[in-house]
Amino acid sequence: MVQASFFWYGSWADGCILKDVFPSLFFICEQKNQCVNRFRFPSNLDAHQLGWNFHLPLSLSNFNPSKAQELHLFLSRFWLDESGVDQLIWTASPGATFSVADAINILVQSSGLPPPVWPKIIWGNNVPFKIMVFHWLAIKQCIPVRDILASRSILPPNVSTLCVFCMTDIETIDHLLIHCKWSSSILSDLFRWWNIRWIIPRSIVDFSFDWFYGMGIKASKFWKLIGPATMWAIWMARNDFIFNGKFTCRSIIVRNIKLKVFLWASSLKLVHGLQAYVWDQNPFLFCQ
Template sequence: MEVLRNVSLSSEKDKWYWFDDKQFGFSVKSVKKSLTAERETSHPPNFIWCKWLPIKYNIMAWRGNLDRLPTRVNLRRKNVDIPSVLCPLYNDYEETVDHLFTTCSVALQVWSVFSVWCNIPLLFFFEFKDILESHKLIKSGKKAEKIIYRLGIIACWCIWKGRNDTIFNQRKCSSSDIIREFKSRGYAWVKNRTSCKYIIWADWCKYPLYML
């Protein structure tokens, strides 16, 4: 009865309302706005989606930015019964999103080669979000920034894929395997999804921005 006292009735037709946007109703934009508002202030306010990368690459990076990837630490937080929370690549530290992509020995080697390959200052990351901002170090124009940003996401995907192969396929992943894979995947997507249709594999392997 106490609950019903605060209910006011009217002759209007019943309607469903989306709590965060009563004026326009439910939308993906309003959901994104709501999720962004609840994120910690340490995260960047927006994630830039890349149209010429597969959607699974974007979703992986987006989830990494929100610390929503199923790393071992995150699984343990959800009370999933797992034998260990140590990083599966080296078993040296707990596997968090930030550790796997920024401070794991494999990731450090990947980003070191990435920096030399792209002819940019040596990349040192502390959080996953730092990877998504690394393209800002490029001073060669917007097109170069876009390519570096996309290559960073591809590298993250290859690290995540290598981690999963180690766990589920018992196939030990090395930094050299990841490096070869992100170079080849990057070449395929840039060549087939951008205006850079005539890039050459040999030149790409030396420097991915040679055609700009």
Template sequence: MEEEYTLDDPTLLLQAASDFGHHPGVHSDASAKAFLHRFPLPVIINGCKNREVAKGFFMVRGWGKQKGSFSEVGCCVQTEDNRGFGFGEYFLEESRSSREMVMEETGKEFGFWEDLWWGDQPLGTQYPRLFRVVVDKNISISSVLGPSRPFSWNLNFRRNLSDSEIEDLEGLMRSLDDLYLSPSVPDARLWPLSSSGLFSVKSFFLALSQSSGSPQNFPSKFVWNSQVPFKVKSFVWLVAHKKVNTNDMLQVRRPYKALSPDICILCMKHGESADHLFLHCSLTIGLWHRLFQLAKMDWVPPRSIYDMMSIKFKGFDNSKRGIVLWQVANIALIRVVWWERNARIFEDKARNSEFLWDSIVFLASLWAFCSKAFKGIPLNVIQLDWIAVCTP
């Protein structure tokens, strides 16, 4: 049979994705799928004689090697018997927050314990004590329950069950009492976060954004809309999430090493953390007080540096220039404090607060000078009087 394609030549597309995925230094599983997601989906390939041939076509290119990777999402290969499969396991298998759901008909394709097919969680999560002692954690649904009712319950455990585990097993058997499998209908995966049942990056992003564990009201405008270099924005993002290498974080990452001394190098009084270093340290708080005095504002230091970024201070007026200069001044202060901390640790050099303040003024003025809001205003004029240049 002559093959027909919905694109000009999907074979070339797939080969290009394969070459892209096998480029030196690029992980094939993630990058190839990211490449194919740039194109309209699904890409349908007709004329494939059987499922195994098509599956092998992808397997030799490094895709679909993980269990459960062939699913009804992403790029779909359609065989003559209309049993479509594709790949999307990078999103589905790598992150359980995606909450993929298996629509079970025969039960041959998916795992009894690890796939989400009954209830709101995988059975391995619902019954962790049973999951710990089961011999085959990857056993399929049909292998456990059998082809028809009554279920065979082929569950092999490594040892005799305790009383509490027997109660869990009874609860599991009762919960599946109303389950019926249809041997004539093939299994399929359903993406519950979209109405179509197909995976989309947008639905996954919205689910992650709305999850209870994500930070609420993150100061994204303060971080990403500020007129500073991108690497500085990235650094401030790390500071907000407390991911910079302060002593407390280094101790968490290397618990077997004792940091000596575990103390803030700027004040030599308290332990070093992101909140202390960038906000509560006596040297840093003096710089913050000076900035707020320049803006003629009374303030009370917030609890954390995250809160500091989230609070919408009036700063240098509500004009466009005032907003830009206030943002870059805050970020310049954070950046200069980090530079001073590293200089004292790695170079054994210490500068006084007056020198640090002059560095903040210069750096903030330079970033403001490079922004559109201050176009046409000389750098020395901006440095001379922040209040004057922000006044309409």
């Protein structure tokens, strides 16, 4: 504990920075950049009790004795373990283990804003991690579609920014994943599969809220898988067409989405006993 923590600059004393709490003593101290062990010595009265030498000039040692006494009193509350190893401890979590979730909760509570929903919608979803990351990048408008590549001067001037499927609108993230006639026809097939009439959402953010909160309690557990699987399938089909010149027809993509979601649902114990062809024909049987 005492080997690497700076006496004046470190936060070893209950989180306090001593140079800020006792500025007058810090100003006259002759060893400002030393560690804690250079300031203490064992007491003759108690092996666990420490004495302190603040390295004040002899001519000034009695200049402000009350401040020195105040610092002695303040430090008398601490017991230093000389056998331990210096380490930073996260005091906001049980077990002193740092977690991103606890850090986010502290920031949210201090800001007075409502808790963010994305950790639940994206990172709490039961899909492969790479699809979670893709979903997050889509929400943040960071997927490398042609519009974004052109804005960063990455896309060559001779390459069009139009959508590779419809060739009528600029390829933005929302257009590619939702608004393109080709993409919306895939989504329409999936909604029709569930006997749902839908209105094309404004953005991928709205679409994410729709499939997470707007499908009913029994169906939502499947749509939480269908939504990300559909976005990923459209993105992979787009890349396959651009880089390999291979166009995948809509019916094959829809079939693959259904099969992929069925396999995910099976691993999550959301489906039992029925075969994949039953899932393809009547998914409501799995919502009983």
